[in-house]
Amino acid sequence: MNRSFIEARKSLLDYLSSQLIGPVGGEEEQIKDAPHKRYLMGTLFPRAACTDETDEEAGQDTTTEALSNDFKPSSMAFSFAVAHGTKINLEIFAAKYKKQDQDNVWTRKPFEHIEDIVIENTVRKTIFDESATLDITVRSYKKGSIVTIALSNKENSGDRLNPIQCLYQCSLRVTVIEGRIREYPTSDRFKLDDEQKDLNLIYRKRIPWAVGHGVAVDWELDEHQVPISIKTQVMPFYEVKDFSTDLDTEKYSELNDDILSISRIVDHQVNKATLLADFTKLVNAYDQWIEELKSEELDSVYNEAKKRIISRLDKVSYRLKKAIELLDKSEDAFTAFRLANKAMLMQMIHADKNYAGESKKRDWGYQRKRPLNPTFSNLLIPR
Secondary structure, three states: OOHHHHHHHHHHHHHHHHHHOOOOOOOOOEEOOOHHHHOOOOOEOOEOOOEEHHHHHOOOOOOOOOHHHOOOOOEEEEEEEEEOOOEEEEEEEEEEEEOOOOOOOEEEEEEEEEEEEEOOOOEEEEEOOOOEEEEEEEEEEOOEEEEEEEEEEOOEOOOEEOHHHOEEEEEEEEEEEEOOEEOOOOOOOOOOOHHHHHHHHHOOOOOOOEEEEOOEEEEEEOOOOOEEEEEEEOOOOOOOOOOOOOOOOOOOOOOOHHHHOHHHHHOOOOOHHHHHHHHHHHHHHHHHHHHHHHHOOOOHHHHHHHHHHHHHHHHHHHHHHHHHHHHHHOHHHHHHHHHHHHHHHHHHHHHOHHHHOOOOOOOOOHHHOOOOOHHHHHHHOOO
């Protein structure tokens, strides 16, 4: 991937994170807006709040008088599995904002809690000046344990929300010191439909290392593709991989990159027999790939999904062969096929910057262009 693109993407994500989560102005920033309205993500609210105190102070009318109608979480957590005797480093970060009675400036006060923990027993403790609760729940599972780490806002504001009692920019992170994180067990309690079973088969190699509760999670893998750290992600993001039409000419040596060339398809110097022979080679490679999938040994839990997916692939192969057969038998169909590809190629060429022109400035001169003749405009109006 182009390095400039990577840097631009990172800059955009950093900007969004600073604006939605904060802090924009550094560890001890000062802001004029109420912090729970300035930062919209990563906030843990006091329990039972249903009226916004800042709206009443400012004499504002609001259509969301009851915070209980909104999703105002008071805790975040994530669960993961570890081997026996695993030792981790736990890092928890948050902040509060305070202001003087007559002051309109909110000053940030950062909090952090860092400790090394050997995963053995369930623990509960109070942190962040008695304003938050840390719960570490340990449950035995096969050759290890399932661990749930939760951060909760300990404040109880009653019905009235006081922004001073909120915890902002909250995050949790664990790093392995000794031992290892294990694959998180899946649940068999839920009856999955066919689509979910198919997805489980397709993405069976994407290992879930943790599960978030009220928050997303992310992890960093080592060279053995095992997590060395897991963290919460209040603004989750993922890079969607590009779709590629490149052919694997090393695995399927009978193929070449020109088979799917649209300019070759519309070139009348390439006769129909040559094109259709190449298309047949492509379908044969597709069939070979299907046979490889059929011969792959899978856990019996995937049997039904495998049959459904293979059936759909076989239908695609059948339709491709019938299409090649039609192009071979019908000259009109082949001509229409070539013309359709020619139209797409022409559109691609005319959309290229060499033909599509260049972007213009706002004052490029359109103000001096004459408007459409009003008499002609009247002729276009149906009577």
